[in-house]
Amino acid sequence: MRTWLLIGACLLLMVTRVAWAIDSEPPFSDPVMEHRYEHLLQEIRCLQCMDENIANSDAPLAADFRRQIHAMVAEGRSEQQIRQYMVNRYGDFVLYNPPLQASTWLLWTGPFLLLGIAILVVILVVRQRARMDEGREI
Amino acid sequence: MRRRLFFILPMLVLLALMGFFWRGLYLNPTIVSSPLIGKPVPDFSLSRLHNPKETFDQNQLKGQISLVNVWATWCVACRDEQQTLLVFSKQNVVPIYGLDYKDDRQSALQWLAERGNPYAAVAFDPIGNVAINWGVYGAPETFLIDVRGIIRYKYIGPITPAVIRNDLLPRIQALRREGT
Structure with a gap:
């Protein structure tokens, strides 16, 4: 019983940790933008930590990427445009799914x-x- | 004949895979080649570290071959690199410009005052937005810019005397010969 509680607590911690990472920017009121933003966070790699996407990474660079992408989504740029922006600067490796x-x-x-x-x-x-x-x- | 193919084919596949893995052992995954090489320096405008009222932008990187070195006081590797850059700057080969990345102005000024300043000018990028525009993902990183303001080479990691000798000087000389 106690072990299960412990495992549950650990799982809960994992969930909240991810939420902290994402919550550095205020959420969008427009659900389309919010979805676009969340989706891009899953797709862009944090180049400082290599094997993490920027949604899950606590690295300062990931926070900078999130801020940059948040600003571009707010400007109304499309997902394709934002992905291209990152690829133009960091190469295909910045995408989790190579083209x-x-x-x-x-x-x-x-x-x-x-x-x-x-x-x-x-x-x-x-x-x-x-x-x-x-x-x-x- | 067909029986022999049975043994040879998996062997060939295995050898091919081993070839890839062998090569992979000697690749450094932390070095990501920059797609900006061969492209003009991205447009930017930052305040200067020493004189916040003056700006530093892409036009200052045209008209001469130069190095742009991304550094910060929180970057441990930049400490060793700075001594190498100081020696190199005294040889007056090319001007070295600094991009102070996600730093605190006061500590950066103090750092340069205490340890010596190899930079012709330092652009101050406290948020790191310009660095993202340049495809920077860590410090130190060093860009080689040609006369037309085009990025010709990028070195990731601390500059050592060997890097200057083997990677930077030959490229600078090649750019000079190119004469553009």
Whole structure:
């Protein structure tokens, strides 16, 4: 019982911590803008901490990115424009989802290629075994 | 023949993967190459550290090859770097401009007074907005700007004598030969 309470408290703390990080800016009254802002925070990488997006990062740079993006959303810029603004300055790495382009096609198709090869190998092995079994019956 | 392919194909895939991982071991993930290289310095206007009434903007970076060094008093690596920059500034190769990043004016002035000032001028960016516009994500970072005010190179991390010798001086000399 006590352990469960402890785990619950920890989970609650995790939730509130994220909320603190986001609450550095006042929320938008317009729900469309608020959604755009929240969505961008999930998509932009904090380059100081590398493996965190700016919604979850406590790094000063993430706070600066959030402030900058908040200002651009307030100006009425579209999600695409804001993403482009960040990419123009920090490169594709600033996006959590790398865009599909010439330099990244292997990244996107690689897992499927490997899966395809694996399936092919399995099919060939199974067929060969089946043939060997047939041979034994005769 | 087909049997042999069975063994060779996974082996090739494995070798290719190992090649990528091997290369990955020697890449520094904290260095993100800047898309601003080859582009003009972003427009900005900041107050100067020493004289808040005067501004510093992109036009001051045109007409000569220069370095722009992003630094701050809270940045530990900037401490060592500053000594190297001081020596380099005395050689009068190119002017070094400072971008004081997310800093406190008083401590920055004190820091330069105590440790020496390698900068021809320092722009003061207390909020860090201009730094974001320049694609800065930490300190120290150093930009090499050509005569037309175009960013030609960016070095991430503290400048050492070796960095000046191997990375900066050859590029400065190449820009001089280019004559633009």
